[in-house]
Amino acid sequence: MDSPTPHLISRRDALIVSAATAAAVSSTAPVAAAPAAASASAVPLMKVSLNVNGQAHALELDTRTTLLDALREHLHLSGTKKGCDHGQCGACTVIADGRRINSCLTLAVMHEGGQITTIEGLGTPQNMHPLQAAFVKHDGYQCGYCTPGQICSAVAVLDEVKRGVPSHVTADLTARPILSAEELRERMSGNICRCGAYSNIVDAITEVAGSRT
Ligand code: FES
Numbered sequence: 680m681d682s683p684t685p686h687l688i689s690r691r692d693a694l695i696v697s698a699a700t701a702a703a704v705s706s707t708a709p710v711a712a713a714p715a716a717a718s719a720s721a722v723p724l725m726k727v728s729l730n731v732n733g734q735a736h737a738l739e740l741d742t743r744t745t746l747l748d749a750l751r752e753h754l755h756l757s758g759t760k761k762g763c764d765h766g767q768c769g770a771c772t773v774i775a776d777g778r779r780i781n782s783c784l785t786l787a788v789m790h791e792g793g794q795i796t797t798i799e800g801l802g803t804p805q806n807m808h809p810l811q812a813a814f815v816k817h818d819g820y821q822c823g824y825c826t827p828g829q830i831c832s833a834v835a836v837l838d839e840v841k842r843g844v845p846s847h848v849t850a851d852l853t854a855r856p857i858l859s860a861e862e863l864r865e866r867m868s869g870n871i872c873r874c875g876a877y878s879n880i881v882d883a884i885t886e887v888a889g890s891r892t
């Protein structure tokens with residue numbers, strides 16, 4: 680007479696056993712607290728006041744919002760571009776309290792009460808900033824994606840030179856920097872142009888610098 684062998688337990692039997700085991704465990708285990716549901720109230724919000732291009736804005740932002748996202752997504756100033764979002768390309772350059780910064784690398788709440796200037800605040804198509812006009816004149820762009828950051832950066836560079844702020848290649852730290860091509864390229868090295876319009880960008884900035892310094 681054939682006797683049942685242990686290894687011939689069917690897959691169906693195995694499933695029944697495992698289901699029964701799970702049910703037994705769940706009936707004896709204490710009821711675990713449900714994970715906290717992600718809700719809007721869990722988002723850390725904070726009020727922040729920014730003056731952007733001369734206009735006051737009162738915002739309530741997730742504290743993790745970068746200045747770049749606050750400008751683009753909350754104030755709809757899309758002139759400032761998001762390239763790498765990692766501080767490596769300079770496309771997001773704006774001027775904050777007189778200094779150029781990568782707006783992707785700073786939180787909006789860190790600029791409470793700050794004065795921010797974006798490309799929209801420098802000029803308009805009808806009334807361009809001298810650097811905007813020079814970029815047009817010298818073909819300082821191709822696709823234009825890096826251009827707002829390049830121009831904001833260039834505006835701040837001219838101001839840095841005017842204030843005598845040295846750069847890595849400034850030979851005499853006690854004298855006012857001379858805006859040579861080397862000096863200019865060094866100061867603008869944080870602004871990447873994937874179209875390679877560098878020589879025209881240098882021409883544009885040099886022309887404006889020549890008329891100002
Ligand atoms: S987007 Fe900020 S440095 Fe590239």
Ligand code: FES
Pocket residue numbers: 819820821822823824825826871872873874875876
């Ligand atoms: S003009 Fe295209 S990336 Fe600079």
